[in-house]
Every structure is written in C-alpha cells, then in structure tokens.
Amino acid sequence: MNEPAFQDYYPDELSHCYGCGRLNEQGLQLKSRWDGEETVAVFHPRAYHIAIPGYVYGGLLASLIDCHGTGTASAAAYREAGRPMGSEPPFRFVTASLQVDYLRPTPMGVPLEIRGRVQEVKGRKVVVSATVTANGVVCARGQVVAVQMPENMIPRDAG
Numbered sequence: 001m002n003e004p005a006f007q008d009y010y011p012d013e014l015s016h017c018y019g020c021g022r023l024n025e026q027g028l029q030l031k032s033r034w035d036g037e038e039t040v041a042v043f044h045p046r047a048y049h050i051a052i053p054g055y056v057y058g059g060l061l062a063s064l065i066d067c068h069g070t071g072t073a074s075a076a077a078y079r080e081a082g083r084p085m086g087s088e089p090p091f092r093f094v095t096a097s098l099q100v101d102y103l104r105p106t107p108m109g110v111p112l113e114i115r116g117r118v119q120e121v122k123g124r125k126v127v128v129s130a131t132v133t134a135n136g137v138v139c140a141r142g143q144v145v146a147v148q149m150p151e152n153m154i155p156r157d158a159g
Contacts, residue, residue: 005031006039006071009086014149019067030064032071032116039072039116045108056106061140064114065130066098069144072116073126077148080121093126093146094153100142110134124148 007020007030015023020030032041043064051057070093077091078084106112113133120127125147132140 003033004085005033005041006075006085007031009090010074010092011090014090014092017067019063020071028060028063028067030067030071030114032068032075032114034075035115037117039068039075041068041071041114043112043114045112047108050108054108056108056112056134058100058102058106058140061102061106061112061132062098062100062142064112064132065100065140065142066095066144068114068116068130069098069128069142070095070146072118072128072130073144073146076118076121076126076128092149094149095144096125096147097145098142100140102140104137104139106132106134106139112139119143 007022012023015021018024018027021027022029030041030043032039045056049057049060073093074091075085114130116128116130119129128144130142131138
C-alpha cells in the first residue's frame with residue numbers, strides 16, 4: 001500500500017477534518033485506499049481512545065466509519081467519472097447520514113481495519129457500507145450516505 005491515500009488528494013483547504021485531514025495534527029489522519037472493489041484503512045487506537053479499560057470508545061469507531069465512508073465516496077465518484085484522483089474540480093463529500101451498529105466490544109491494543117464497499121453512486125450521492133474489524137472479528141458496521149460538498153462550504157482564498 002505505497003500509493004497515496006484518497007485523503008492525500010484533498011486540496012489543502014479541505015484537509016482539516018478531525019478524522020481524515022492530513023493537515024490536522026491533532027486529528028486521526030485516517031488513510032483510505034482501494035483494495036480491489038473494496039476500500040481499506042488501518043487505524044491504531046491510542047491509549048486515550050478508551051471507553052473502559054481494555055476497550056475502544058464507540059465514538060471513535062463511528063468517526064472511522066464516517067471518514068472512511070466519505071473518502072470512499074470521493075474515490076468512487078472519481079472512478080465513476082473516469083477521472084484520476086485529485087483532478088479538478090475536486091470531488092469532496094460530506095456526511096448526510098451515518099448509521100452505526102456496535103456488534104461487540106472492540107479491544108484496545110490491536111490495529112483496527114476499516115473496510116468499505118460502495119453500495120450506490122447516484123448523482124451527487126454515494127452510499128457506502130463499512131465494517132471495523134479487530135483481530136479478524138467484525139466489531140462494528142455502518143452505512144454512510146455521503147453527498148457532494150455544496151459549493152458554499154468550500155473555503156475560498158481570501159488573498
């Protein structure tokens with residue numbers, strides 16, 4: 001997995017997200033890539049991502065599904081349009097709906113694998129299903145309905 005992540009192609013003005021922004025030094029900096037017809041990211045929870053001793057905080061799992069889902073939506077839109085990642089104008093997505101099911105407690109101290117699968121690409125909307133796995137066991141699953149970012153949300157250079 002030496003190729004750039006989807007999030008590496010986001011323009012600087014759209015790279016500050018807490019979950020996946022490469023320019024957010026305090027953020028999670030999630031990195032998602034294609035793996036065949038699925039997308040994959042790996043995240044290593046830190047000690048402060050705790051819920052109760054030994055287990056990962058559920059809000060972190062939701063964030064991972066959310067940001068992996070919107071990154072997958074961006075990559076799917078580029079694929080659907082037959083355009084290379086990062087080409088202009090950028091395809092950047094925001095979350096319209098996030099649904100998460102917690103299937104079992106997620107252990108601390110092991111890498112988490114987030115896998116996504118595109119369910120639908122329709123106009124400005126992309127639906128992505130995702131799972132979070134620890135030690136080969138699915139701990140959470142979810143669905144992200146992502147919509148292309150409205151123009152009025154894109155920051156403009158003031159200079």
